[in-house]
Amino acid sequence: MIQLNNIYKTFHKGTVNEKKALNGLNLQMNKGDFVTVIGGNGAGKSTMLNVIAGVYYVESGSVILDDKNITKKPDYKRAKYLGRVFQDPMKGTAADLSIEENLALAYRRGKTRSLRWGIHKSEREQYRERLKLLGLGLEDRLKTKVGLLSGGQRQALTLLMATLQKPKLLLLDEHTAALDPKTAAKVLHITEQIIEQDQLTALMITHNMKDALRMGNRLVMMHDGRIIFDVQGEEKKRLTVQDLLEKFQIASGDELANDRMLLG
Amino acid sequence: MGTLLALEGAVAQGLLYAIMTLGVYITYKLLDFADLTVDGSFALGGCVSAILITVGLDPFTSLLLATLAGMASGVVTGFFNTVFKIPPILAGILTMLALYSVNLRVMLGKANVPLGQQDTIFTIIQEWIPIQTDLLVILIGLVTVVLVIAFMYWFFGTEVGSAIRATGNNSDMIRALGVNTSWMKIIALLFSNGLVALSGALIAQYQQNASVSNGTGTIVVGLASVIIGEVIFGSRFNFIYKLMSVVVGSLIYRIVVALVLQVGLDTQDLKLFTAVFVALALAVPVFKQRIQRLSNRTGKIKEQPPGDNGGQGGAAQ
Numbered sequence: 303m304i305q306l307n308n309i310y311k312t313f314h315k316g317t318v319n320e321k322k323a324l325n326g327l328n329l330q331m332n333k334g335d336f337v338t339v340i341g342g343n344g345a346g347k348s349t350m351l352n353v354i355a356g357v358y359y360v361e362s363g364s365v366i367l368d369d370k371n372i373t374k375k376p377d378y379k380r381a382k383y384l385g386r387v388f389q390d391p392m393k394g395t396a397a398d399l400s401i402e403e404n405l406a407l408a409y410r411r412g413k414t415r416s417l418r419w420g421i422h423k424s425e426r427e428q429y430r431e432r433l434k435l436l437g438l439g440l441e442d443r444l445k446t447k448v449g450l451l452s453g454g455q456r457q458a459l460t461l462l463m464a465t466l467q468k469p470k471l472l473l474l475d476e477h478t479a480a481l482d483p484k485t486a487a488k489v490l491h492i493t494e495q496i497i498e499q500d501q502l503t504a505l506m507i508t509h510n511m512k513d514a515l516r517m518g519n520r521l522v523m524m525h526d527g528r529i530i531f532d533v534q535g536e537e538k539k540r541l542t543v544q545d546l547l548e549k550f551q552i553a554s555g556d557e558l559a560n561d562r563m564l565l566g
Numbered sequence: 567m568g569t570l571l572a573l574e575g576a577v578a579q580g581l582l583y584a585i586m587t588l589g590v591y592i593t594y595k596l597l598d599f600a601d602l603t604v605d606g607s608f609a610l611g612g613c614v615s616a617i618l619i620t621v622g623l624d625p626f627t628s629l630l631l632a633t634l635a636g637m638a639s640g641v642v643t644g645f646f647n648t649v650f651k652i653p654p655i656l657a658g659i660l661t662m663l664a665l666y667s668v669n670l671r672v673m674l675g676k677a678n679v680p681l682g683q684q685d686t687i688f689t690i691i692q693e694w695i696p697i698q699t700d701l702l703v704i705l706i707g708l709v710t711v712v713l714v715i716a717f718m719y720w721f722f723g724t725e726v727g728s729a730i731r732a733t734g735n736n737s738d739m740i741r742a743l744g745v746n747t748s749w750m751k752i753i754a755l756l757f758s759n760g761l762v763a764l765s766g767a768l769i770a771q772y773q774q775n776a777s778v779s780n781g782t783g784t785i786v787v788g789l790a791s792v793i794i795g796e797v798i799f800g801s802r803f804n805f806i807y808k809l810m811s812v813v814v815g816s817l818i819y820r821i822v823v824a825l826v827l828q829v830g831l832d833t834q835d836l837k838l839f840t841a842v843f844v845a846l847a848l849a850v851p852v853f854k855q856r857i858q859r860l861s862n863r864t865g866k867i868k869e870q871p872p873g874d875n876g877g878q879g880g881a882a883q
């Protein structure tokens with residue numbers, strides 16, 4: 303359903319700061335795949351997500367979604383197909399707008415915005431129902447400004463917003479990294495719940511190898527702008543953290559363990 | 567008695583200028599875009615209206631065309647910013663500069679066009695409602711301001727309007743939700759400068775004179791009014807109160823100016839006075855924070871919610 307073909311992306315090309323972020327990247331995902339992505343700092347994970355989302359254009363290669371070539375489509379046009387949750391909890395919501403206004407904006411993802419009223423009465427009931435699923439008590443605070451919520455609440459809300467209109471592909475970029483362990487676990491749980499319930503196709507970057515192993519049906523490891531290890535199904539289920547570390551060393555000749563990798 | 571008359575005039579002007587201030591509110595507060603086009607589009611409104619009246623067009627239609635001209639100048643700034651990727655402040659300055667020449671052209675090379683001999687909307691309406699001029703202007707100003715606020719309340723509640731507010735608040739987020747933020751910026755700049763030009767046209771008709779230098783400092787006055795309103799009302803109220811607070815801010819600014827002139831401030835020092843006044847008003851949040859920090863020093867420091875953005879104009883990219 304989504305296909306990245308031989309993608310190259312270099313930042314600051316032709317300057318001393320030149321940085322090859324993606325280096326002949328190939329990835330194919332099938333409908334219903336839930337892929338977890340791991341890799342060291344600067345491996346190109348976020349860049350890959352941004353290339354899919356259209357935030358960055360590529361130098362060469364193509365992005366295909368459901369047989370349509372979307373390589374040249376700007377981000378706001380691709381938004382129709384994609385739900386996104388960012389690492390920074392501030393980035394996914396508008397702080398000055400209320401919870402229901404944020405949801406109403408998300409409800410219209412990919413639709414032409416008209417001069418109709420921005421939120422309908424009938425929507426509120428639906429939002430309340432969805433918010434209840436989060437179990438954070440947000441269903442009684444529809445009029446609250448999002449800026450007053452905690453990081454975890456905002457992230458859970460962003461997740462809900464990203465999936466309010468069922469996306470063809472859900473993109474999660476370390477969306478729990480900025481949260482405390484307890485909140486992170488909760489948001490991860492909600493993530494699994496939503497993906498399962500709505501049968502979403504999802505791509506989730508994480509620094510937590512345990513989560514990467516536990517969640518999803520497929521795992522890819524990135525290094526130097528390409529995928530160096532790709533495993534799914536039964537084989538993935540049998541995988542251990544130790545296996546991952548070894549795979550990484552063999553494929554890259556490097557140590558994967560760094561301060562941000564959670565080994566345990 | 568003189569003071570009372572001056573105050574009446576101040577209220578009248580304050581209401582006409584409030585239309586400009588509401589326009590500034592759109593860009594500065596909702597879009598987070600410090601738009602210096604305003605100095606040019608305010609003068610443009612006056613120039614277009616005045617010249618059209620002198621060639622015989624009726625004053626009401628001249629207001630409409632002045633508004634359209636202002637809208638066009640807003641689109642130019644939006645184009646500079648979104649297509650040429652020129653930062654907001656510079657994009658506005660460029661249009662403002664260009665408008666100086668445009669305004670001279672509009673006025674057929676004259677720096678001043680007096681309207682003493684012509685009818686204005688005020689003289690025409692005075693024939694229907696024969697009351698004293700300042701009272702009449704207050705009435706007209708009030709009606710216009712109410713209409714503008716009603717329109718803004720509706721517009722920024724629509725799907726497009728919400729998307730514009732979200733663009734000013736978090737453009738990454740709203741792009742990820744499928745909105746072309748360039749268009750949102752252009753639409754907001756269009757509305758804003760339309761209102762500014764309308765205000766400029768009304769002021770020109772009220773003062774029975776249009777001049778190319780009329781707009782200098784308009785943006786500062788607009789910001790002053792927005793900030794005064796915010797300082798007095800706070801930012802906790804809903805949208806309609808915020809819009810009203812902007813109008814009150816404009817009134818207070820005009821009244822303060824009228825009073826200091828009464829007290830004996832020289833007119834030529836007015837711009838200096840305004841600049842100092844705005845600098846102090848802008849510093850109020852900083853002072854507030856200092857005081858809060860001092861009083862929090864002993865207790866547990868409360869985390870400041872990243873709520874209402876302080877209107878760091880020009881931060882939107």
Ligand SMILES: Nc1ncnc2c1ncn2[C@@H]1O[C@H](COP(=O)(O)OP(=O)(O)OP(=O)(O)O)[C@@H](O)[C@H]1O
Nearest residue numbers: 313321322323341342343344345346347348349350
């Ligand atoms: N906007 C940008 N401008 C310049 N360089 C960039 C930009 N984004 C990423 N890079 C560079 O590209 C490389 C890949 O970055 P990317 O953010 O994709 O890594 P990542 O795998 O997400 O790493 P992390 O685990 O630290 O988030 C890095 O060297 C980074 O410095």
Ligand SMILES: [Mg+2]
Nearest residue numbers: 347348349475
């Ligand atoms: Mg990253």
